Amino acid sequence: GAGVSQSPSNKVTEKGKDVELRCDPISGHTALYWYRQSLGQGLEFLIYFQGNSAPDKSGLPSDRFSAERTGGSVSTLTIQRTQQEDSAVYLCASSLVSRRLGDTQYFGPGTRLTVL
């Protein structure tokens, strides 16, 4: 079946502008995660949605970052007043949460954000 999709694949914006990044998880996956990866670095957790529970926002670096997940499916990550240090690849992942431990996260291709 279809994997996790993200759009746009690339986004170039000017400093101070707002951007929205979209994630379409695998159908039926109840958990959705956002990560970001700066050049040459590992992945950094941003936010996590699980079903109807309140999202885990503990990884968001500042209040300029927010995310929502509508209808338990598509998610949008919004960055307001972008800064140059926001430049990174933003990755979305989803997983099928069950009572079985060890569920696997499946990643999308990412959105490369460049802030000029």
Added chain:
Amino acid sequence: LAKTTQPISMDSYEGQEVNITCSHNNIATNDYITWYQQFPSQGPRFIIQGYKTKVTNEVASLFIPADRKSSTLSLPRVSLSDTAVYYCLVGLGNTPLVFGKGTRLSVIA
């Protein structure tokens, strides 16, 4: 989440078996061990996951000793296309993953 330690880089010739070992001394009872592969400009791709002993799939094998304080990813007969960064993670699969720097594997012709 348990912290993992793995080599920063490894080199191998085509056709050889590559073993990448990861240390996770503080692994919890309910934690699984999962390995991901990442190519440049792509998201991480799941390779294999295990809890104990040995797991094998069409891509790799994962060896986990009884104490579970380490694990070894084994890639049989690597090719140039296996050049990538390999991440070892421990934890519950349905919680945010904590990625380290991974192991950069370079396969040489």
